[in-house]
Amino acid sequence: MSDEFSDHGESSRLDALHSYDILDTPSEVDFDEITNLAAAICNTPIALVSFVDKNRQWFKSVKGLDLRQTARSMSFCTVAIQNPKQILQVENTHQDDRFKSNPLVTGDPKIGFYAGMSIVDESGHALGTVCVIDTIERKLTADQEMALRILSKQIAEKLTLRKRVKQLEVARQESKTFEQGLLRTEKYLRNVINQAPTAIVIFSGSQMIIDSVNPLMLTLLNKDEGIKGKAFLEVLSNPEDQEVWEILREIYRTGQPMLKKDQAVSKRGTGKSEIAYYDYIYTPIVENNAVVGIINMATEVTDRVINSVQYKENEAKLLETNGHLWELNNALSASELTLKNLYRDLGVKEARLQYILDSLGEGVGITDEKGNIVYTNRRNQEIFQVNKDDMLKLSNTSVIWGNKRLNGTPLPDDEHPVTITLKTGETVRNFEFLVRDSNGTSIYLSMNTSPIKNDRGEVTGAIASFSDISERILLHQRLTESRESLQMALASANLGTWYINADTLEFLPSDRLKELFGFYADDEMPYEAAIEQIVDSHRTRVTELVNAAIESGEPYDLEYPIIGFHDKKLRWVHATGRLYAFEGEEKKSHFSGTIADITSRKMDEQRRNDLIAMVSHELRTPLTSLSGYLQILTGKIKRGQNDTALELGTKAQNQVDKMIGMVKGFLDVARSGEGKIYLDTTRFDMSDLIQSVQSEMSSTVIGHSLLFSPVEKVTVEADFAKIEQVIVNFIGNSIKYARNNSPINISCFRKSNSVVVEVKDEGVGVSERDQRYIFDRFYRAENSQVQLKSGFGIGLYICKEIIIRHGGEIGVSSELGRGSTFWFSLPLTSENQKYE
Numbered sequence: 001m002s003d004e005f006s007d008h009g010e011s012s013r014l015d016a017l018h019s020y021d022i023l024d025t026p027s028e029v030d031f032d033e034i035t036n037l038a039a040a041i042c043n044t045p046i047a048l049v050s051f052v053d054k055n056r057q058w059f060k061s062v063k064g065l066d067l068r069q070t071a072r073s074m075s076f077c078t079v080a081i082q083n084p085k086q087i088l089q090v091e092n093t094h095q096d097d098r099f100k101s102n103p104l105v106t107g108d109p110k111i112g113f114y115a116g117m118s119i120v121d122e123s124g125h126a127l128g129t130v131c132v133i134d135t136i137e138r139k140l141t142a143d144q145e146m147a148l149r150i151l152s153k154q155i156a157e158k159l160t161l162r163k164r165v166k167q168l169e170v171a172r173q174e175s176k177t178f179e180q181g182l183l184r185t186e187k188y189l190r191n192v193i194n195q196a197p198t199a200i201v202i203f204s205g206s207q208m209i210i211d212s213v214n215p216l217m218l219t220l221l222n223k224d225e226g227i228k229g230k231a232f233l234e235v236l237s238n239p240e241d242q243e244v245w246e247i248l249r250e251i252y253r254t255g256q257p258m259l260k261k262d263q264a265v266s267k268r269g270t271g272k273s274e275i276a277y278y279d280y281i282y283t284p285i286v287e288n289n290a291v292v293g294i295i296n297m298a299t300e301v302t303d304r305v306i307n308s309v310q311y312k313e314n315e316a317k318l319l320e321t322n323g324h325l326w327e328l329n330n331a332l333s334a335s336e337l338t339l340k341n342l343y344r345d346l347g348v349k350e351a352r353l354q355y356i357l358d359s360l361g362e363g364v365g366i367t368d369e370k371g372n373i374v375y376t377n378r379r380n381q382e383i384f385q386v387n388k389d390d391m392l393k394l395s396n397t398s399v400i401w402g403n404k405r406l407n408g409t410p411l412p413d414d415e416h417p418v419t420i421t422l423k424t425g426e427t428v429r430n431f432e433f434l435v436r437d438s439n440g441t442s443i444y445l446s447m448n449t450s451p452i453k454n455d456r457g458e459v460t461g462a463i464a465s466f467s468d469i470s471e472r473i474l475l476h477q478r479l480t481e482s483r484e485s486l487q488m489a490l491a492s493a494n495l496g497t498w499y500i501n502a503d504t505l506e507f508l509p510s511d512r513l514k515e516l517f518g519f520y521a522d523d524e525m526p527y528e529a530a531i532e533q534i535v536d537s538h539r540t541r542v543t544e545l546v547n548a549a550i551e552s553g554e555p556y557d558l559e560y561p562i563i564g565f566h567d568k569k570l571r572w573v574h575a576t577g578r579l580y581a582f583e584g585e586e587k588k589s590h591f592s593g594t595i596a597d598i599t600s601r602k603m604d605e606q607r608r609n610d611l612i613a614m615v616s617h618e619l620r621t622p623l624t625s626l627s628g629y630l631q632i633l634t635g636k637i638k639r640g641q642n643d644t645a646l647e648l649g650t651k652a653q654n655q656v657d658k659m660i661g662m663v664k665g666f667l668d669v670a671r672s673g674e675g676k677i678y679l680d681t682t683r684f685d686m687s688d689l690i691q692s693v694q695s696e697m698s699s700t701v702i703g704h705s706l707l708f709s710p711v712e713k714v715t716v717e718a719d720f721a722k723i724e725q726v727i728v729n730f731i732g733n734s735i736k737y738a739r740n741n742s743p744i745n746i747s748c749f750r751k752s753n754s755v756v757v758e759v760k761d762e763g764v765g766v767s768e769r770d771q772r773y774i775f776d777r778f779y780r781a782e783n784s785q786v787q788l789k790s791g792f793g794i795g796l797y798i799c800k801e802i803i804i805r806h807g808g809e810i811g812v813s814s815e816l817g818r819g820s821t822f823w824f825s826l827p828l829t830s831e832n833q834k835y836e
Contacts (some may be wrong), residue, residue, distance in 0.1 A: 016056055016125035020159045021166070022051060023058055030158060030430075031061035034130065034151050037472075039063050041479060043145045045581055046109065049155060050077045051128035062701040064133070064581070065109060074103050076114045081126035086120035087145050088129075092137040113138045115145075118150040122160055122361075128157055143478075150471050157361040157457075157467065159381040165465075175449050199278075199300075202295035204285075208232035208248050213295065220265070220278075220298060240266075248294055255291045262305050277305040342561040362467045366452070367418055369396040369460050383445075383468055385437040393451075396464070404434040406444075406473075421449040421462045432469065442723060444473040462658045477576075495594040500527065501578060502550050502589040513595055516573060518564020535561040542575075550591050551578045559598065572602035679719040679805055683829065686755055687711040689720060690748050693727050703740045706731070709747040714755045715829045718806050723826070726799045727757060733795070734761035738819070754808070754825040761821075774812060775800040799824070 017023070022631040031049050039047035046064035050057050057075040059068050072078055079098065080088035093099040093111050104111050116131030130152045132140075140148070193200050199217035203210060210227050218224060227235040232245060251258055278298045285293035363380035367373050376391045384391070384401075394400065396418040403411040413419055417428040428449045435443050449468035452457045496513030500506070507527035517533045519525045534542050538560035549556040556577040561570060577684020621693070690711045698706055734744045738761040745760040766774060771794075773779045776795040803810040803824045814820035 013125045013127070016054065016121060016123060017127045020163050022060060022125070022159060022162070023053060025060070026062060031155070031283060032063070035063040036062040037476075038130055038132050038151055039147065039474070042115065042132040042144045044113070044134045044138075046133035048131050048133070049119075049128070050075075050116075050131060052077050052081055052126075059127070064549075070104070076102075076104075076111070077116055077129040077131060078184050080116040080129045080131070081118045084120045084124075084126035084305060087115060087117045087140075089115040089140060089145075091139050100158035109133070110135050112136045115148065117145075117148040119152050119155045119159070121156055127156075127159070133150040147475055154472070160361050162479070173348070184420075199298040201296050202285075202293060203232065203248065203296065206252060208252075208294070209689070210235070217296075217298065225509040247282060251294055252291050255282060255284045262301060275302075276300055276655055276688055277302045293439060294799045302682075362465045364463070364465050365391075365396075366397055366463050367422070367461055369422060371397060371418060371422060371462075374461070380466075381439065383443065383466075384435075385439055385441075391744075400436075402434075402436040406432055406434060416596070417447050417449045418462050418464055420453050422459055425451045425453070425459045432473075436643050439538075442470075444470045459650060495596050497594050498530075498577070498592060500546075500550075500591040502581075502591055516548065516571060517562060518567045518569065520566065523565075529565070533562045533565055537561075546591070549577065553581060555591060556591075559602075561602075571597060571599045574598045579742055679722065681717055681719055682718050683715060683717050686714045686716055686748050686757075689724055689727075690746070690757075693724055693731070693746070697731055699730065701731075701735060704735055704738060705741070705743045707743050707745045709745065709749075711723060711748040711749065713778060714748075714750055714753060716826050718826055718828055719802075722802045726802055726824060727759070729799050730757075733822070734759055734763060734820075737761070738763035750828070751825065753828050755828055756823060756825045758821055758823040760819065765818055766812060766820050767816055771812055771814060775810065 019320060019506050028567050035047040035049055039045065044064075048065070049061040049062070050059050052072060052075060056069050056071070056072050058075050059065075062068065067261065075474060075492060076088070076090070076099065091098050091113060092511055093102070093105045093114060095392050099105055099111075102111070113134040113136060116129035117315060118126040119128050119130060120126050130148060193202075193212055193214045201210060201213040201217045201221075207656075209229065209231055211229075213221075213223075213225070216655070218227075220226075223235060231626065232241075232248065236244070246682065247258060247260070259279075260282070263280055265276050265278055266274070270692055276299065279301050281297045281299075283295045283297075284291045287694040296775065358378040361379065363383045364375075364377040365373055365380050366375035372395045373392055380393060381388060383594060386394075396416055397403065397413040403416060405415075411433055416433075416707055417431040420426070420428050428447070431447045431449070432444060435445055437443060445466045446469045447464055449462050449464045452461040452463060456461050494512065495644070496516050497510040498513050499508040499760065505527050507525070507530060509525050509530065511521045514521060514523060514525050517530055519529075522723045531539060531543060545556055545558055556575065559572060559574050561564070561572050563570060573592060574596045575593075577591055579589065579591050581589045619681040690708060694708045729743060731746065737742060742762040746758070747760075748755065748757045750756075750766070775796050779797075800810050805827070806826055808824055812820055812822050
């Protein structure tokens, strides 16, 4: 099986598949529900969610197979994903050149039918398929094809959601890391400023907004922390402050630092006049070559000014201190820049997170601890047809949503999944309920909710993700309605139904089945009791067929008589059934079917057979005597050489022979119903039989050309006379219904381990409808040309019974107006069989 992807396209597809981290993951209920739904909708025993890897196809969810992966070389799904927009449907794998030699077709699981729809992600990559498989030929309906498309789309959306949730978690962790780093940096800077051995104040912007000020500077300014966030002139308006304002403006304009030494300052708020001396260092804060703020540090040098000697002694220390201050200033500038960058990066991450959430195929909403909506992504707004601003005015229990349970009753606020999460702090998964959008359209949702907690573990809100499952719910409702219609049909047909556990033989009969077997509705009716009611002559055969059907999975179809348990009435029933095989603990394999009462039909057939047998027997005796008399009469006429009398006697003898043949046919019909067609089996060569037919028919047929093809010597074990009877009947029908002077071709040839005989004519032909019933007893084709011909509709029926008794097959292929080919096959003797 070829793989037609280009190297580049396949590499891109494999990269996309691996990005979802889905391969070799455990089973998940969500995916198993999809395979169960696909199998139920398409009525197949096998359903898969398959992903096509480089050298294998791996099954995320498997129903009906004990496999998790196969080689890609035998993968049907590889062919399916080559045309991802179309469903690949192989109605009969044994007739499809692409798959008929596939090991999965020739061996287990013996795939006879396959239908798969590609799982295509948002980038257009076909990752795999959701597919259904059966062992028999079949064809999906339009509804089943639509269901496969919907399920493949849901799987793609689930994969996208998994990927987006993972990306969201990574972004959340990155954001948390940045936030923690930001907090640590801010805390560090505040500690540095607060614990610095000098007074420090940081201004930002042209208005010199006080961003940060340490306790030493607040003492120097005689202010409290209330000045933070205010402009310089708003809190410092004394005349001496005006000079400082001009200095700040100059530094902001030029970007040049400034040092003011030995500045005298009147200490304020001390109750007495005191002069102190400070060195002021003004350093600009520069970002992107522009001044964005100024750091002002004030170091008291009163002692230095008062005592120059002490000043000189401490000069080295002061210089050292100033050096540290310069380093601190540089560190503060670098930290400020880092802080700005963190804020910028945080904004980028927030935008990225918003993009990811808006790209999700599911709606996402976040509420506060009261259930008020504080965030909504784009898909949320699309589902409810509500814009963002209006959405943020609502809560999860707002009347506009019309929250209802799936049965249509109102959903109490306490039962809403968001409310449950806010109250309990627990996660709620796959909660399904009914809502309506702003236009009043009903929508079925499946919602997952998780709590948002602070550092103390308190619930501060909830996050909800949800998807529109209206299509799936409505599809499920239609499936339920179909099942109910089936039950109504069974009731209308007055059929009994039954169920047998294939492992335990637990037997569950319907009330109608109990009635047919003569039990009361409230009686226990185990499997053994049901078998016991079957008439002795058929019990063993029924038991064998039931066991064979359970072991092989072949359909079960049988007619047999039963004796009622209570009423002792003899009834004939027609039973049909099949094995439904499942794997896993949730579903058990079972054997189920129906039983119909056919007693009336069987009694009619018996009465008809009895009448035929009686009439045939009564006619046979006088006809035999009459035939003897005619033979004697014909002999005497021959000796008297009376040609006219001889001709009349011969015609009379022919008519008697025909009547004897008809009586014999009626007797065969009666015997076939009782299984009493006797075979005188011998070993003979089919070429001898065809030569015998040719000798007999060629001398008596007028108006048609009998063309016998050469026959190779082939030995069979059969009743020579009865097989000859079948061929003569085929030729007789062709003569009866073919045009005058048209050829009739008779051929006999070996085919595999059988010998086949065909009789082909150019007659009126047989319609498709009549072909299904033409071998039934007393059936005559609904054709005006056929109805004009004499006959009782028993010849082909007798032919079928003869061939079946020989273990062969019989059939017809025909087209109206263009003739027919009637054929039968017989098994060869062992020495003539060829083994491949």
